[in-house]
Amino acid sequence: MTYNLIAMTxxxxxxxxxxxxxxxxxxxxxxxxxxxYFSGCGYxxxxxxxxxxxxxxxRINNIKYKDAVSGYVR
Amino acid sequence: MINFxxxxxxxxxxxxxxxxxxxxxxxxxxxxxxxGHKLSVKTSEMVYLVxxxxxxxxxxxxxxxxxxxxxxxxxxxxxxGSLRQGDHCIISSLEHNSVSRPVYAMSKKGISxxxxxxxxxxxxxxxxxxxxxxxxxxxxxxxxxxxxxxxILPYREIGRLCRKKGIVYIADAxxxxxxxxxxxxxxxxxxxxxxxxxxxxxxGTGLLISSGRFSLSTIIxxxxxxxxxxxxxxxxLPEQLESGTVNTVGIMGxxxxxxxxxxRGINKIHSYEMKLTETFITGLRSQRDIKIIRGTGxxxxxxxxxxxxxxxxxxxxxLSNRGIYLRGGxxxxxxxxxxxxTQSAGTLRFSPSVMNSQSEVYTLLNALKKYKIQ
Numbered sequence: 001m002t003y004n005l006i007a008m009t010x011x012x013x014x015x016x017x018x019x020x021x022x023x024x025x026x027x028x029x030x031x032x033x034x035x036x037y038f039s040g041c042g043y044x045x046x047x048x049x050x051x052x053x054x055x056x057x058x059r060i061n062n063i064k065y066k067d068a069v070s071g072y073v074r
Numbered sequence: 075m076i077n078f079x080x081x082x083x084x085x086x087x088x089x090x091x092x093x094x095x096x097x098x099x100x101x102x103x104x105x106x107x108x109x110g111h112k113l114s115v116k117t118s119e120m121v122y123l124v125x126x127x128x129x130x131x132x133x134x135x136x137x138x139x140x141x142x143x144x145x146x147x148x149x150x151x152x153x154x155g156s157l158r159q160g161d162h163c164i165i166s167s168l169e170h171n172s173v174s175r176p177v178y179a180m181s182k183k184g185i186s187x188x189x190x191x192x193x194x195x196x197x198x199x200x201x202x203x204x205x206x207x208x209x210x211x212x213x214x215x216x217x218x219x220x221x222x223x224x225x226i227l228p229y230r231e232i233g234r235l236c237r238k239k240g241i242v243y244i245a246d247a248x249x250x251x252x253x254x255x256x257x258x259x260x261x262x263x264x265x266x267x268x269x270x271x272x273x274x275x276x277x278g279t280g281l282l283i284s285s286g287r288f289s290l291s292t293i294i295x296x297x298x299x300x301x302x303x304x305x306x307x308x309x310x311l312p313e314q315l316e317s318g319t320v321n322t323v324g325i326m327g328x329x330x331x332x333x334x335x336x337x338r339g340i341n342k343i344h345s346y347e348m349k350l351t352e353t354f355i356t357g358l359r360s361q362r363d364i365k366i367i368r369g370t371g372x373x374x375x376x377x378x379x380x381x382x383x384x385x386x387x388x389x390x391x392x393l394s395n396r397g398i399y400l401r402g403g404x405x406x407x408x409x410x411x412x413x414x415x416t417q418s419a420g421t422l423r424f425s426p427s428v429m430n431s432q433s434e435v436y437t438l439l440n441a442l443k444k445y446k447i448q
Contacts, residue, residue: 009300009310010137010298010299010300010308010310010312010313011106011107011118011122011299011300011313012107012122012125012136012137012312012313013137015118015119015122016122016126016136016137018119019122019126030118030119031110031115032109032110042299042301042302043107043110043299064310
């Protein structure tokens, strides 16, 4: 299955993102950031929804994220 | 057993708190914010939900809520993380040692401080505070409510003054959280509290809530689960101030304590405790050999008193032998006792919670009446 992956600054922001996105009916999961995708370690959220919509929701809610990629296969 | 020592630790706790603690031990054994397996992630989620609930109670951003071991740790982090060599700060005459001792320790490192003499008249207190502010005043560090007398400081006005002057306002809300309707909109920059008093959580829990207007330097560094490849400490909240594994079990208990406070309503809790306090004070006034340490200003449900010629600890022991628990002595607030003139004998302190009843207050009053000097 292919997902969009958004690297969060911390577990707290990952959990906050999950709560906010779920409230918008955007299903997502928190996972450890896989090596090779982003620099450093930490947590990411994986979503199937349109990435630009997801990032827009995060920005509107002042939820910091580090980076985002499409095409994460899991 | 009747516990009137709730200012130290609230007991009994709601049964939901005990259940949450059990569930935490039984089902949430993952390390939050460290691993990616389901146990860790679901534990992280539980910790996050408590963080969010605390944030809502105090009108804060969720990520600005930091879990600490207790109020003393929160205050030390805020005080030592704010002050730099050459800074001046102001504390009040009613401070607990959790404020006065770290400030005194900082005074040996090039920080100066002034003590605001708190008056019963808030206008006088505020006038005195304004007069103490200097060009290099970095922080005002004050209790919201005295743990010795129950006097409530004019915290909203202090918050407004600090905002206007660009001064960091660090507040000790150990006796106020869960009892007074505190909000980060009141002007606090760092609101520090324990979880095991008015928030009905377990011991070993506390909160440091930031307004986000000022950053702190850290007094503890280590693993945060974030920015792990860098030697520099993580630079954002809450992880910056939460090095090492947090107290998951305590936090989950605290979450239920906060739910309990929300369900009862802070104003109702305060009003109920004040009714018990009024009954107690009225009863004390009919006993001629009792001196109540209380003025005419704004006070909460904490009462200090003394019985003529009787050591406060001796009286506390007499009551303890009858199953009534009050704290005698100095209540870790040496500065306050010097200011109140009670440093020779200390005081006995009455502090109810919503778990106490009017009949328990009468039982205490009768026991005090029956006490005979040995």
